[in-house]
Amino acid sequence: MGKRSLENNSEESGVFNLVAQYYDLLYKDKDYEREVSFLNDIISDFDPTTKSILDLGCGTGIHDWLLARRGYKVEGIDMSEQMLQVARDRGAHYPNVAYRPTFRQGTLENFHTEERFDLVVSLFDVVSYLRDFDGLRAFARNVKASLKSGGLLVFDCWYGPAVHCQRPGTRIKRLENDVIKLVRISEGHFDPNRNRIDVEYEIFLTRKLEGTIHTFRESHALRCYFEDELDEILGQCGFKRIFAQQWFDRSAPSVQSWSVLFGYQAC
CATH class of the missing domain: 2.20.25.110 (S-adenosyl-L-methionine-dependent methyltransferases)
Incomplete structure (x- = not known):
């Protein structure tokens, strides 16, 4: 488990506020560097001109600062203000980053952005906190409104067959x-x-x-999701799937793949 902190639920927000200061210890074995490198490879394959990234469920901002260090302009949104404060404070470890990430509070189902992004990501199975199709649909519509034409949504979630x-x-x-x-x-x-x-x-x-x-x-x-469920709901909201794969080796999902990475392009 990990960055799961972005659903419209005040009780759950309190939970993450409580554990924010211990969050990085809980997930110290998570290889953020490798994940960002893999994500950068996906970006290079899909659209190497990508500059702006929106991270939904950013947690304590580790992905965001590592992406910013690679030259991306990043905005992070999370439900927990305490998580966001940890993310902001993390900037002290990245003094030479040209485009410093911005962080603000919001939920998957209700966020709004003024600008449009080249890429939207929601990592560490945050989407699995959307427990029904209405929530998933609201998320997809918000993402569509936040993406530039032809932009890419990348997220992982708990995989139903596994x-x-x-x-x-x-x-x-x-x-x-x-x-x-x-x-x-x-x-x-x-x-x-x-x-x-x-x-x-x-x-x-x-x-x-x-x-x-x-x-x-x-x-x-x-909630765990199946590919056909995601394809149907996101398809209704103007997306087409371009990949479903395992982290790092890009192999097809299997019953051993508890978390699967999906990519959907805005049509």
């Missing part, structure tokens, strides 16, 4: 740095009739200096 085959279960993640120690227990519950997944997290956080332990819970409500 979720049905593998099924969510219980996992334990243990992490620590110089300041905190964190244990996260996740328990997934899958409704195969509605393709919905509810993931309950219990997090135990120890502050090393104080020796205090904090416990809190998160609830994540997601």
